[in-house]
Amino acid sequence: MARSALTGTRVRERRLRIGMKQADLARAVAISPAYLNLIEHNRRRVGPELLTALSEALGVEETTLAEGAESALFEGLREAAAGSASGTPEAAAELDRIEEFVGRFPGWAGLLADRQARIGTLERTVEALSERMAHDPFLSASLHEVVSAVTSVRSTAAILAESEDIAPDWRERFHRNIFADSIRLSDAAAALVAYLDASQESETGLSSPQEEVEAWLARTHYHLAGLERAHPTPAESLVSGVADLASGAARKLALAHIARYRADALALPLEPFLRALAEDGPDPAALARRTGVGLAAVFRRLATLPEGAGPPVGLVICDASGTLTFRRPAPGFTLPRHGAACPLWPLYEALARPTVPIRAPVEMAGRVPVRFLTYAYSEPRHPGGFDGPQVVEALMLILPASGARTGAERPIGSSCRICPRGACVARREPSILAESG
Amino acid sequence: MTRRVLLIEDEPHIAEAIRYLLVRDGWAVASHGEGRSALEVIRREAPDVVVLDVILPGRSGYEILEELRADPDLTSLPVLVLSARGQSSDRALAEGAGASRFIAKPFANAEILAALRQMAGA
Numbered sequence: 407m408a409r410s411a412l413t414g415t416r417v418r419e420r421r422l423r424i425g426m427k428q429a430d431l432a433r434a435v436a437i438s439p440a441y442l443n444l445i446e447h448n449r450r451r452v453g454p455e456l457l458t459a460l461s462e463a464l465g466v467e468e469t470t471l472a473e474g475a476e477s478a479l480f481e482g483l484r485e486a487a488a489g490s491a492s493g494t495p496e497a498a499a500e501l502d503r504i505e506e507f508v509g510r511f512p513g514w515a516g517l518l519a520d521r522q523a524r525i526g527t528l529e530r531t532v533e534a535l536s537e538r539m540a541h542d543p544f545l546s547a548s549l550h551e552v553v554s555a556v557t558s559v560r561s562t563a564a565i566l567a568e569s570e571d572i573a574p575d576w577r578e579r580f581h582r583n584i585f586a587d588s589i590r591l592s593d594a595a596a597a598l599v600a601y602l603d604a605s606q607e608s609e610t611g612l613s614s615p616q617e618e619v620e621a622w623l624a625r626t627h628y629h630l631a632g633l634e635r636a637h638p639t640p641a642e643s644l645v646s647g648v649a650d651l652a653s654g655a656a657r658k659l660a661l662a663h664i665a666r667y668r669a670d671a672l673a674l675p676l677e678p679f680l681r682a683l684a685e686d687g688p689d690p691a692a693l694a695r696r697t698g699v700g701l702a703a704v705f706r707r708l709a710t711l712p713e714g715a716g717p718p719v720g721l722v723i724c725d726a727s728g729t730l731t732f733r734r735p736a737p738g739f740t741l742p743r744h745g746a747a748c749p750l751w752p753l754y755e756a757l758a759r760p761t762v763p764i765r766a767p768v769e770m771a772g773r774v775p776v777r778f779l780t781y782a783y784s785e786p787r788h789p790g791g792f793d794g795p796q797v798v799e800a801l802m803l804i805l806p807a808s809g810a811r812t813g814a815e816r817p818i819g820s821s822c823r824i825c826p827r828g829a830c831v832a833r834r835e836p837s838i839l840a841e842s843g
Numbered sequence: 844m845t846r847r848v849l850l851i852e853d854e855p856h857i858a859e860a861i862r863y864l865l866v867r868d869g870w871a872v873a874s875h876g877e878g879r880s881a882l883e884v885i886r887r888e889a890p891d892v893v894v895l896d897v898i899l900p901g902r903s904g905y906e907i908l909e910e911l912r913a914d915p916d917l918t919s920l921p922v923l924v925l926s927a928r929g930q931s932s933d934r935a936l937a938e939g940a941g942a943s944r945f946i947a948k949p950f951a952n953a954e955i956l957a958a959l960r961q962m963a964g965a
Contacts, residue, residue, distance in 0.1 A: 553927040558854060561950070580863075
């Protein structure tokens with residue numbers, strides 16, 4: 407049975423809703439009441455001319471009668487069937503009778519479609535949260551703290567509970583351990599709750615337009631091939647219908663990113679830039695000299711190359727307040743998801759010294775410290791002219807370190823809350839992690 | 844003959860609890876709390892079994908395990924991997940790196956003992 411066969415049901419529903427008699431409607435559209443009765447019970451199809459006449463007589467749009475409000479309902483039911491784990495031939499047969507189901511049990515059908523929509527929303531939330539769990543350094547570090555403390559408490563408490571012959575000194579030691587771990591556990595849990603409260607997360611799991619843009623860029627591997635051509639893909643086409651860019655604010659940010667990306671691509675066309683990169687290596691100063699383009703554009707270009715065309719780079723950009731406005735993570739270089747980053751990042755040194763290029767090897771704190779070579783630079787702009795305010799933006803390019811550790815690496819972290827460097831002179835708040843030197 | 848186990852775990856209270864359990868069970872226990880020199884310690888101690896944490900200072904347990912499996916002298920050494928991440932993907936990661944057994948934290952003490960006894964053929 408085709409979906410349009412349900413037009414009769416909709417005709418009947420509409421007629422009854424406006425209190426029109428079957429005979430009156432039949433007369434208005436110049437058919438017999440008996441024929442209209444057959445139509446209303448979906449036993450006769452409605453031709454285009456009759457559909458027009460019925461819609462005029464009933465005061466509704468033709469499409470409302472032809473397609474009804476059930477389109478979404480049908481889609482929902484089909485999704486429910488597709489999501490069914492059974493996949494049996496019986497399920498396929500039932501799918502063939504979906505229109506009959508809707509016609510006979512519209513209430514149940516609506517309920518089922520609503521449940522399916524809710525399941526879809528929940529699945530997207532779970533997916534977003536899983537993604538967040540995997541990529542949020544604070545959450546990951548907090549949960550590791552919790553699991554470690556719980557492991558210790560569970561194992562030690564079990565020894566105490568199950569051992570009758572435990573020596574007094576061991577008993578005392580285990581009591582001390584459990585007490586210390588309970589403090590650690592409560593601190594980690596409190597920090598976790600405070601963090602989750604502060605994140606003001608939406609149901610999708612993405613809390614800000616910037617995160618939406620980052621999710622979109624991560625999916626494109628930060629390279630927008632459509633903008634590299636002489637006749638680029640229109641910006642609107644690149645952001646239209648992108649699931650990651652759910653909010654209007656995110657699409658606006660994405661359009662600003664695209665405009666800057668295009669300007670950089672025009673200043674540093676891809677092929678010549680890749681040739682220069684092959685000859686000079688990823689040294690931004692050498693690339694800027696050779697191309698005659700500013701350091702900031704070179705930094706951005708290095709961070710938007712096709713996958714595999716250059717070294718694995720990270721790039722962070724901040725405004726004059728220190729707020730990170732762009733984050734492309736480098737493998738092993740942990741970027742904070744919320745709040746301020748480590749004040750020892752060369753990025754902030756560059757912010758304090760506009761137009762002075764800074765090259766600094768660093769070592770990122772962690773259970774497994776990782777070394778990087780960073781280049782940082784900031785430049786003031788005056789978009790409002792002589793009378794407007796100065797706008798400063800700092801950039802830091804993050805490259806993997808080469809060669810052996812020299813000892814000259816600057817010790818840095820991600821952010822104070824998850825940094826284990828207890829003796830850091832720049833610390834602004836306690837860490838939730840056990841401290842190291 | 845006394846079975847020897849090397850425990851590579853940087854959380855001191857977890858290490859202390861496991862050490863107590865194993866000593867009481869008749870094992871000779873050596874322990875180490877850092878990743879970078881873990882392979883040297885494994886070679887020096889020549890244990891019957893290794894208990895290896897994943898997240899260690901200096902070097903991850905997976906890196907240690909991969910290098911260990913590349914060494915012909917250590918390729919068949921039984922290694923029990925302990926991880927704070929217990930999802931199936933983490934288990935697969937451990938097995939891919941060469942783990943003989945995988946146990947997620949928090950664990951039951953009896954689970955650790957049973958696994959080590961079985962791995963050591965006791």
